[in-house]
Amino acid sequence: MEPKKYRRGTAREYRRRIQRVLAHIVENLDRDLRGESLAELACFSRFHFHRVFRGMLGEGVAALVKRLRLERAAFGLREGKASVTQLALEAGFENLESFSRAFKGAYGIPPSVFGRSEAPNPRIRVSNGVHWDMGGTPMDFESPAAPGEGFGLRLVKRPAARIAFVRHVGPLDQCGEAWDRLLGVLGVEGWLGGDVDFFGICYDNPDEVPVEALRYDACATVPAHFAGFEGLELGELPGGDFAVTTHFGAYARIGESWERLFGAWLPGSGYEPADNPCFEQYLNSPESCAEEDLCTDLFLPIRPLAHMNPDSPSSDDRFRPETRPATGE
Missing domain, CATH: 1.10.10.60 (Homeodomain-like)
Structure with a gap:
């Protein structure tokens, strides 16, 4: 599309x-x-x-x-x-x-x-123009994100996929242990063939959830008949319609690409986010290429934008992977 x-x-x-x-x-x-x-x-x-x-x-x-x-x-x-x-x-x-x-x-x-300064300015400089005002409520703002024309993006429909995953809880930049466990088990058991795709799912908002409680799943696709192994959990990566853009470079700056997708492209797209989590697909690895050559596809689940009805907020059926331990095949 x-x-x-x-x-x-x-x-x-x-x-x-x-x-x-x-x-x-x-x-x-x-x-x-x-x-x-x-x-x-x-x-x-x-x-x-x-x-x-x-x-x-x-x-x-x-x-x-x-x-x-x-x-x-x-x-x-x-x-x-x-x-x-x-x-x-x-x-x-x-x-x-x-x-x-x-x-x-x-x-x-x-x-x-x-309090004793000469004519102090109580307003802290920000680009969005939203400030506390004793005389009223701010009803407008300036968006630092430019409209998303020309934004490198594609719309795709993808089926659901069965996944094996290891959950990491804590700072996102410390999720390497979860990946080591996932790849270690799959590698030893011979499940790391060329048709395996790797995904990451972050469920929590760092603005609200303490960094030590952030949840992230390190995921690998597996066949439908995969029964799993000890130390792995099984779930399903949701399918549907997605807006996809590719982030090039360091994982540490991947948040900038997410912000541009949500702030520049999405508001004028005709779509709104669907009720499933975003996820990332890692197309290569720091083990095989330089940091500046890393490629990551960012998947935003979408649906046509509905006109806001304050009395009928969007449904919120949260995706929850299966949490049963996987057993040996």
């Missing part, structure tokens, strides 16, 4: 959904702003809401909430109507020390000095 031309109408729909979330955040800045409820508000699958948000604003939800709370505290300091300790607690910090550290990191000076 060929990607559709950039559609301003669907881009407006995406903008409207994100504006609704921004209004909710600003109006409820003291509440627990969890991603699942925000995803429902925007009528996006919770699998993909955070990537859409970050892609369109250049800033994640958690970072934006923290910044707006700091800006609100800076306004409070300028007005001199509350103590630094009270403003720190209102900004969601457990103690004055952590608040002062975050505040100085954002403004360059401690909060005690900020």
Whole structure:
């Protein structure tokens, strides 16, 4: 399939959904702003809401909430109507020390000095233009992502695939052990032929989930009759319609390609994310080529964009691989 031309109408729909979330955040800045409820508000699958948000604003939800709370505290300091300790607690910090550290990191000076400065600017410079404003709620934003015309991308339909996988829990840059276990077992048992494809699935949003709790599956395709081996789990990689782009180069920069896919191409594509996780297909390996020659296909599950109905948020049937241990063949 060929990607559709950039559609301003669907881009407006995406903008409207994100504006609704921004209004909710600003109006409820003291509440627990969890991603699942925000995803429902925007009528996006919770699998993909955070990537859409970050892609369109250049800033994640958690970072934006923290910044707006700091800006609100800076306004409070300028007005001199509350103590630094009270403003720190209102900004969601457990103690004055952590608040002062975050505040100085954002403004360059401690909060005690900020309140006495000449005409301080409470607004932290960001490209999206979203700021705390005592006089009202921001309803618009600037997107740092340019419209996705000319974005190297293809639309594909692929069947579901049976996979053997090893789950890694922790920092994503430490998933090598899971790959060593997967490839070690398959290699010893003679299942690493030329028709095996390798995929990675990350289930959690680093903006919401502590880095030590992030889940990632190192996956290899296996035949339908594959019964497995001890130490591996079996599951199914979902099929369907996908937008696919190729990331060239280091895995450490793969997030930039995901952000461009979600922020530049998706809003004007005529599609929205479907209710399955994204995944990556590794076309070569650091063991066989230089880092700059690595090629990774990024798969975004898609469906035609539906007009937002706040009373009917998108369904969210989460994909869960089988978690039963695999037995020997």
